[in-house]
Amino acid sequence: MTKHMFLKAATGVAFLLSASTALKADVVPVSDDTRETAAMLRDKALKSDAAYEILESLTTEVGPRLGGSEKEAEAARWAVAKLKALGFDKVYTEPVTVSKWERISESASVVAPYTQPLSITALGKSAATPEGGITAEIVHIPTYEALLEADPADIEGKIVFISNRMERFKTGAGYGPAVQARGKGAAEAARKGAKAIIIRSIGTDSHRLPHTGGVNYEEGTPPIAAAALSNPDADLLERMLDRGKPISIHVDVQTKFHGDVTMHNVIGEITGREKPEEVILMGSHLDSWDLGTGAIDDGAGVAITVAAADMIQDLTKERPRRTLRVVLFASEELGLIGAKQYAEAHKDDVANHVIGAESDFGAGPVWALASKVSTGSVHVVDTMAQLMQPLGVVRHGREAGGGPDVGQMVKIGMPGIDLMQDGTDYFDLHHTADDTLDKVDPEALKQNVAAWVVFAYIAAEWPGDFR
Amino acid sequence: MTKHMFLKAATGVAFLLSASTALKADVVPVSDDTRETAAMLRDKALKSDAAYEILESLTTEVGPRLGGSEKEAEAARWAVAKLKALGFDKVYTEPVTVSKWERISESASVVAPYTQPLSITALGKSAATPEGGITAEIVHIPTYEALLEADPADIEGKIVFISNRMERFKTGAGYGPAVQARGKGAAEAARKGAKAIIIRSIGTDSHRLPHTGGVNYEEGTPPIAAAALSNPDADLLERMLDRGKPISIHVDVQTKFHGDVTMHNVIGEITGREKPEEVILMGSHLDSWDLGTGAIDDGAGVAITVAAADMIQDLTKERPRRTLRVVLFASEELGLIGAKQYAEAHKDDVANHVIGAESDFGAGPVWALASKVSTGSVHVVDTMAQLMQPLGVVRHGREAGGGPDVGQMVKIGMPGIDLMQDGTDYFDLHHTADDTLDKVDPEALKQNVAAWVVFAYIAAEWPGDFR
Ligand SMILES: [Zn+2]
Ligand SMILES: [Zn+2]
Numbered sequence: 001m002t003k004h005m006f007l008k009a010a011t012g013v014a015f016l017l018s019a020s021t022a023l024k025a026d027v028v029p030v031s032d033d034t035r036e037t038a039a040m041l042r043d044k045a046l047k048s049d050a051a052y053e054i055l056e057s058l059t060t061e062v063g064p065r066l067g068g069s070e071k072e073a074e075a076a077r078w079a080v081a082k083l084k085a086l087g088f089d090k091v092y093t094e095p096v097t098v099s100k101w102e103r104i105s106e107s108a109s110v111v112a113p114y115t116q117p118l119s120i121t122a123l124g125k126s127a128a129t130p131e132g133g134i135t136a137e138i139v140h141i142p143t144y145e146a147l148l149e150a151d152p153a154d155i156e157g158k159i160v161f162i163s164n165r166m167e168r169f170k171t172g173a174g175y176g177p178a179v180q181a182r183g184k185g186a187a188e189a190a191r192k193g194a195k196a197i198i199i200r201s202i203g204t205d206s207h208r209l210p211h212t213g214g215v216n217y218e219e220g221t222p223p224i225a226a227a228a229l230s231n232p233d234a235d236l237l238e239r240m241l242d243r244g245k246p247i248s249i250h251v252d253v254q255t256k257f258h259g260d261v262t263m264h265n266v267i268g269e270i271t272g273r274e275k276p277e278e279v280i281l282m283g284s285h286l287d288s289w290d291l292g293t294g295a296i297d298d299g300a301g302v303a304i305t306v307a308a309a310d311m312i313q314d315l316t317k318e319r320p321r322r323t324l325r326v327v328l329f330a331s332e333e334l335g336l337i338g339a340k341q342y343a344e345a346h347k348d349d350v351a352n353h354v355i356g357a358e359s360d361f362g363a364g365p366v367w368a369l370a371s372k373v374s375t376g377s378v379h380v381v382d383t384m385a386q387l388m389q390p391l392g393v394v395r396h397g398r399e400a401g402g403g404p405d406v407g408q409m410v411k412i413g414m415p416g417i418d419l420m421q422d423g424t425d426y427f428d429l430h431h432t433a434d435d436t437l438d439k440v441d442p443e444a445l446k447q448n449v450a451a452w453v454v455f456a457y458i459a460a461e462w463p464g465d466f467r
Numbered sequence: 468m469t470k471h472m473f474l475k476a477a478t479g480v481a482f483l484l485s486a487s488t489a490l491k492a493d494v495v496p497v498s499d500d501t502r503e504t505a506a507m508l509r510d511k512a513l514k515s516d517a518a519y520e521i522l523e524s525l526t527t528e529v530g531p532r533l534g535g536s537e538k539e540a541e542a543a544r545w546a547v548a549k550l551k552a553l554g555f556d557k558v559y560t561e562p563v564t565v566s567k568w569e570r571i572s573e574s575a576s577v578v579a580p581y582t583q584p585l586s587i588t589a590l591g592k593s594a595a596t597p598e599g600g601i602t603a604e605i606v607h608i609p610t611y612e613a614l615l616e617a618d619p620a621d622i623e624g625k626i627v628f629i630s631n632r633m634e635r636f637k638t639g640a641g642y643g644p645a646v647q648a649r650g651k652g653a654a655e656a657a658r659k660g661a662k663a664i665i666i667r668s669i670g671t672d673s674h675r676l677p678h679t680g681g682v683n684y685e686e687g688t689p690p691i692a693a694a695a696l697s698n699p700d701a702d703l704l705e706r707m708l709d710r711g712k713p714i715s716i717h718v719d720v721q722t723k724f725h726g727d728v729t730m731h732n733v734i735g736e737i738t739g740r741e742k743p744e745e746v747i748l749m750g751s752h753l754d755s756w757d758l759g760t761g762a763i764d765d766g767a768g769v770a771i772t773v774a775a776a777d778m779i780q781d782l783t784k785e786r787p788r789r790t791l792r793v794v795l796f797a798s799e800e801l802g803l804i805g806a807k808q809y810a811e812a813h814k815d816d817v818a819n820h821v822i823g824a825e826s827d828f829g830a831g832p833v834w835a836l837a838s839k840v841s842t843g844s845v846h847v848v849d850t851m852a853q854l855m856q857p858l859g860v861v862r863h864g865r866e867a868g869g870g871p872d873v874g875q876m877v878k879i880g881m882p883g884i885d886l887m888q889d890g891t892d893y894f895d896l897h898h899t900a901d902d903t904l905d906k907v908d909p910e911a912l913k914q915n916v917a918a919w920v921v922f923a924y925i926a927a928e929w930p931g932d933f934r
Contacts, residue, residue, distance in 0.1 A: 060706045063583035071582075115538075116530035116760070119900060207674055208759070208900040232903040236760070239527045239904075292675070293583070293703070433586060433675040436699040437706075 027376050028464030030383045037316060037461070038387050038454045044315055045450035046391075051307035052442045054082065055300060059293040059437045066290040067331030068100035068261055075286050076264045079302070079328050083268035086310045088326075089319075090271060093264035094345060096330040096338045100258035101125045103290055106227060108198070111135060112248040114240060119208045119230040120198065121291060122253045123182060123215040124333060127223035129196060133252025134159070134225075136195050140241050144180040147188050156193035159249060160185065163234055168204040172361065172423040178202050182213050182228065190221040196251050197226045200234035205428035208232055212289050213431045214335060225253040263287075263330040265338045268306065270313045272322040272460065279325040280459045281356030281414065282309060282452070283339070283406035285332030292435030296426065300440060300448070301359035302328055308452035312460070320460035322354060329405045332360070333431075339405035343412060350413045355459050355466045357417040358403025359448065362429075363440040364422035366451040368396035373415045373466040380462050381417065387454045391447050396420060415466035417459075419451050494843050495931030497850045504783060504928070505854050505921045511782055512917035513858075518774035519909045521549065522767060526760040526904045533757040534798030535567035535728055542753050543731045546769070546795050550735035553777045555793075556786075557738060560731035561812060563797040563805045567725035568592045570757055573694060575665070578602060579715040581707060586675045586697040587665065588758060589720045590649060590682035591800060594690035596663060600719025601626070601692075603662050607708050611647040614655050623660035626716060627652065630701055635671040639828065639890040645669050649680050649695065657688040663718050664693045667701035672895035675699055679756050680898045681802060692720040730754075730797040732805045735773065737780045739789040739927065746792040747926045748823030748881065749776060749919070750806070750873035752799030759902030763893065767907060767915070768826035769795055775919035779927070787927035789821060796872045799827070800898075806872035810879060817880045822926050822933045824884040825870025826915065829896075830907040831889035833918040835863035840882045840933040847929050848884065854921045858914050863887060882933035884926075886918050 058078065065075040076093060083091040101124065108118040139158040141147045147155075147162060162181040167174035181199045189197040201211035210230040217223040229237065240247050266286060272278060284301030288294020309324045330338030346353070355373065369388060371381040385395040401407050402416030410416040429435045459466070525545060532542040543560060550558040568591065575585040606625040608614045614622075614629060629648040634641035648666045656664040668678035677697040684690040696704065707714050733753060739745060751768030755761020776791045797805030813820070822840065836855060838848040852862040868874050869883030877883040896902045926933070 056706065060703060060710075061581050063581070063703075114528050114530070206903075206905045207676065208903065209675060232901070232905050235905055236527060236530075236903070239523065243527075434699070436673075436675065436703070438673045438699050438702055 027379060028462065030380055030458060030462050034458060034461045035383065035387065038457045041311060041315055041453035041457055042387060042450045045311055045453050046446050048307070048311065048446060048449065049442070050310065051303040051445045051449045054306055055295060055303035055440060055445070056437060057082065058299045058302060059295050063293040064290045065286065065288050065294060067287040067334040067337065068098040068263060072263050072287050072330065076266050079266040079286055083266070083306065086306070087313065088268035088270060090269040093266050094342065096263045096265055096341045097260050098263045098331045098334060098337050100261045102256040102258060104254035104256060106253045108227065108249060108251045110240065110247060111250050113245050116236065118233045118249065119210055120227040121210040121212045122255055123226040123228060124212050124289065126215055126226045126253055126255055128255045129225040129251055129253045133250055134195050135248060135250045137246050137248050144185055147185060150192060152192040155189065158194055159251060160189040160194045160197040161237060162197070162199045163238055164200060166202050166204055166427060168424065168427070170422050170424050172426060175202065175427060183216050186215050186224055186226040187218040187221050190224045194224060196224050198251065199228050201228045201231050203231065203427045203430060203432065206231050207434065209432040209434050211431040212291055214333065225251065227251065227253055265330050265342055266328040268309065268326045270309050270324040271319060273319040274321040276323050277352050278322040278354050279352060280322055280456055281353055281406055281409060282324060282326045282456060283356060283358040283403060284328060284360055285338065285405055286328040287331050287333055289333055289431050291431070291433040293437065294435060295437045295440055296362040296429055296435050297431065298360045300363035300445065303445065304359045304448045304452055307449045308456050311449065311453055312457050320457060321463060322460040324456055324460055332405055336404055336408060339408045343408035347412055350409065353409055353414040355415040355417060356402055356406045356409055357419055357455060358406035359419065359452070360403050360405065361421040361423050362426040363445050363448065364424065364426060365444045365447045366391065366393050366419045367422050368394050368420040370396040370398050370400040370418040370420060372400040372410060377464055377466045380458060380464065384454050384458050388451050391450055393451055417455055419455060494846055495929065497847055497925060497929050501925060501928045502850065502854065505924045508778060508782055508920035508924055509854060509917045512778055512920050513913050515774070515778065515913060515916065516909070517777065518770040518912045518916045521773055522762060522770035522907060522912070523904060524549065525766045525769060526762050530760040531757045532753065532755050532761060534754040534801040534804065535565040535730060539730050539754050539797065543733050546733040546753055550773065553773070554780065555735035555737060557736040560733050561809065563730045563732055563808045564727050565730045565798045565801060565804050567728045569723040569725060571721035571723060573720045575694065575716060575718045577707065577714060578717050580712050583703065585700045585716065586677055587694040588677040588679045589722055590693040590695060591679050591756065593682055593693045593720055593722055595722045596692040596718060596720045600717050601662050602715060602717045604713050604715050611652055614652060617659060619659040622656065625661055626718060627656040627661045627664040628704060629664070629666045630705055631667060633669050633671055633894060635891065635894070637889050637891050639893060642669065642894060650683050653682050653691055653693040654685040654688050657691045661691060663691050665718065666695050668695045668698050670698065670894045670897060670899065673698050674901065676899040676901050678898040679758055681800065692718065694718060694720055732797050732809055733795040735776065735793045737776050737791040738786060740786040741788040743790050744819050745789040745821050746819060747789055747923055748820055748873055748876060749791060749793045749923060750823060750825040750870060751795060751827055752805065752872055753795040754798050754800055756800055756898050758898070758900040760904065761902060762904045762907055763829040763896055763902050764898065765827045767830035767912065770912065771826045771915045771919055774916045775923050778916065778920055779924050787924060788930060789927040791923055791927055799872055803871055803875060806875045810875035814879055817876065820876055820881040822882040822884060823869055823873045823876055824886055824922060825873035826886065826919070827870050827872065828888040828890050829893040830912050830915065831891065831893060832911045832914045833858065833860050833886045834889050835861050835887040837863040837865050837867040837885040837887060839867040839877060844931055844933045847925060847931065851921050851925050855918050858917055860918055884922055886922060
C-alpha cells in the first residue's frame with residue numbers, strides 16, 4: 001500500500017469513530033481518550049521510520065542468525081543493546097536450551113543420462129550423506145500422500161523426489177498442504193528404504209534459490225539426508241523425467257549436530273502504571289535461517305513489535321495501565337524452541353498474560369484482524385478494527401491462533417489476536433538467501449506498526465478483561 | 468505479448484500490404500508472391516511450438532555450456548544432431564580455437580567489523596586469489612570513471628569495490644555505461660595496486676544471484692581476482708560503509724587456465740535454389756555462461772534462428788532463391804571467439820554474404836527493425852517492417868550493427884539487420900544462475916520466429932541486392 005493510499009483512507013476516521021456501537025450495560029467501554037490516543041499513535045506510526053531503522057540495523061550488523069549458532073547469540077546481544085538504547089523500562093533475557101545443528105556444505109548434480117548441476121540446499125536439521133555423497137536413481141513421487149501409498153519396492157535404494165508445487169495465496173494457505181513433503185517426507189522415505197530425499201522447494205518463486213526449512217525424523221527410521229531443489233531445478237528434473245529414461249543424481253550434503261547449547265529469549269518491557277504484573281505479549285522471533293539475512297522472516301516482526309512498543313512509551317503522556325512485553329523468541333525455526341520454553345517457564349503465570357499477538361509473516365501490510373477473546377471483550381477488538389480501518393484492515397471472523405510462537409501461550413489459555421498480513425509474496429522469499437532488506441517495503445512496515453500500536457495501546461489501556 | 472494481442476493486430480495486415488509505397492523505376496520490387504508467402508510464414512510461426520521445443524531440448528539435455536568446456540563440445544554435438552534431425556540441407560562445423568578457463572570455487576564474507584557471508588561469483592576469465600583467499604579492507608569507488616581518477620595511495624593493498632548500478636531500459640542502454648566496471652575495472656585497479664576487485668553485479672534484479680561476465684586484463688598489470696556481488700549484497704556493503712568504519716572482507720576465488728582447445732561453430736544451411744553461393748546469415752551463439760542453463764542467453768537465439776530457417780524449408784513450395792545459413796557461434800561469451808574466427812575464415816567471401824542478422828538479446832518480443840543496407844534496398848526492409856507490423860514491430864531509424872557476433876561480418880562490409888528485442892527484463896537474468904527455461908515466455912518466442920521468417924524469407928527470395 002502506498003503512502004498516498006493511507007492518507008486518503010485516513011479521511012474516513014472521524015466517521016468511523018462516531019459510528020461506534022452502543023454497548024450493553026455489563027461491558028466495559030473503550031474510553032474516548034483511549035480511542036483518541038490510539039488514533040494519534042496510528043497516525044504518527046505512518047510517518048515513522050523507526051521500524052525500518054531497527055530492521056536495517058539487524059540485517060546489516062548481524063545478518064543471518066541460525067538458531068543455536070554464535071550468530072543467534074550475537075543477535076541476542078544486539079537486541080539487548082537495542083532495547084536498552086530505545087529506553088525500554090526493563091530489558092532481560094531468559095535462557096533457552098537448543099540442540100545445535102550446522103550446515104557445512106551441499107551440492108547435487110544430474111549424472112545420467114544428462115549432466116547438469118542442481119541448485120539445492122540442505123533442509124534444516126538434515127542428516128548428512130556419507131562423505132563424498134551418494135549417487136542413485138531418483139524415483140518421482142508427486143506428493144507426500146503419494147509417498148505414503150508408494151510400494152517400498154519402488155523406493156528402496158533410490159533417492160525420493162517429491163515435486164509438489166506450493167500455490168500462492170494472500171493467507172499463505174498453500175503452505176500447509178505442500179510443506180508436509182518437507183517436514184515428514186524424510187521419515188516416510190527412510191521407512192521405505194530411500195537413500196535420501198530431495199523435494200521441490202516449498203515456495204512460490206522461480207529463482208535458483210532453494211528454500212530451506214526444518215525436517216523431522218522419527219525414531220526407528222534412519223535419518224537420511226534431505227534437501228530442497230530450487231523451483232527451476234525441480235522443473236528441470238521433471239522435464240528430464242518426462243523423457244521416460246531413468247535419471248541418476250549425485251547428492252552430497254554435509255551437516256553436523258553439536259548437542260545442546262544455551263540461547264536466550266530477549267525481552268523488553270514498558271512497565272504498566274496500574275497493573276504492572278499484567279502483560280500484553282508482543283511476539284516475534286529473533287533467529288533466522290542461515291541462507292538469508294532474515295529480513296522478512298522475522299526481522300520485520302522484531303522491528304514492528306519493538307517499534308510499536310517504543311512508540312507507545314515515547315508518545316503517550318503516561319505509561320499505559322498494563323505492561324507491554326515484547327518477546328523476541330529464540331530458535332523458532334528449529335521448532336518453536338524459545339516459545340515452547342517460554343510457555344513452560346510461564347505456565348503458572350498465564351493468568352497475568354492478558355492478551356498476546358505475534359508478527360511473523362513478513363512485512364506485507366496487515367489486512368485483517370481476528371481474535372480469540374471473551375464475549376464481553378469482542379467489542380474492544382471491534383474498536384481496534386475500526387481504528388485500523390483507515391489502514392485497510394478488516395475485522396475477520398475466524399478464531400485467532402496467536403501465531404506459532406505466541407500461540408504456545410494461547411494454547412494454555414491466553415487470549416490472542418491475529419494481525420493478519422498480506423502474504424502474497426512471502427513465500428517467494430521465505431527461508432531463502434533472498435530474504436534480504438531490499439525486499440521490504442518501508443511503507444508497508446509503517447502500516448504494520450500503525451496497526452500494532454492500535455492493538456497494543458488499547459489492549460494495555462482498556463481496563464476490562466479479555467479472558 | 469499475448470496470443471490474443473497478436474491475433475487482434477493481425478487484422479491490420481491487408482491494409483498494410485495494400486498501402487505499400489510506389490517504387491522508383493530503378494529499384495527491384497518485392498513481388499506480391501514473396502509478400503504473401505512471408506505473411507503465411509509469419510502467421511504459421513505464431514502458432515508453432517518449434518522454437519520452444521528446440522530451447523527445451525537444449526536447456527534440458529545439455530544445460531550450462533561454458534565456452535571452451537566439454538559442455539560446449541557437447542552442445543555442438545547436440546546442435547549437429549538437431550539440425551540433421553530437422554532436415555537441414557547441409558550441416559557442418561568449423562573449428563574455433565578457444566583459450567579454456569575454468570571456474571573452480573568462489574566465496575566471500577565480511578569479516579570486520581561485522582560478519583556476514585557475501586554472495587559472489589568470479590567474473591569470467593578471472594585470475595585466482597592466492598589459495599585460501601585474501602583478506603583486506605575494501606575501498607568504495609562509485610564508478611569505473613572514479614577509479615580512473617582515484618589516487619593509487621587510496622587503492623594500494625585494498626580490495627576495490629565498484630558499486631555502480633545498471634539502469635533498466637527496454638533497449639538495454641544501461642548496460643554499456645555500467646559494464647566498464649566489469650570489463651576494465653580489474654586492470655585499472657591492479658595498476659593502482661589493488662589486491663582484488665569486486666563489483667556490484669551488472670544487472671537490474673534484486674536477487675542473491677550474482678552476474679558473471681568477462682573481465683579483461685592488460686599486459687603489464689598483475690591479473691588480480693575479479694568477482695561480482697549479487698545486488699542485495701552490494702546494497703549490504705554500501706549500508707555497512709555508510710556507518711563510516713573500515714570494512715574488511717575475505718575473498719577466495721579459485722580458477723584455472725588450461726590453454727587452447729578446439730571448439731566448433733555449428734552451421735546449418737537451407738540451400739538456395741538459384742544462387743546457393745549467396746547466403747543470408749542468421750546468427751546466435753551456442754555457448755552460455757556456466758551458472759545458468761543459457762535459456763535466454765542465448766538458447767533463445769539458437770531456437771529462434773533454427774526454427775525460422777526450418778519453418779521456411781518446411782512450409783514453402785520450393786527453396787528460396789538464396790541460401791539460409793544458420794550459424795551457432797562458439798564461445799561468444801569469452802570474447803566473440805567463434806564469430807571473430809568465422810569472419811577471419813570468411814573474409815574473402817564477404818561478397819557472398821548478402822545480409823545478416825543475429826538473435827542474442829533473450830526471448831523478449833521484437834519491437835523494432837533497423838537496417839544497414841544500400842539505398843536501393845531500404846524499401847525491402849520497409850516491406851519487412853510492414854509485414855511485421857501486426858507483430859507490434861516498428862521501423863527504427865538507427866543504423867543496424869548486426870549484433871556482437873554477426874556484427875563481425877557487418878564490420879567488413881556485409882549488410883545487416885537488427886531485429887530489436889524488448890530487453891526490459893533481460894538484465895534481470897543475464898549471466899546468472901537464473902537464466903533458465905521457465906523465464907522464457909513461449910508466446911514471445913513465437914513472435915520472434917514470426918519476425919525472423921519475414922526477414923529471412925524476403926532476404927533470401929528478393930532478387931535484388933542489399934549491398
Ligand atoms: Zn518466521
Ligand atoms: Zn549472449
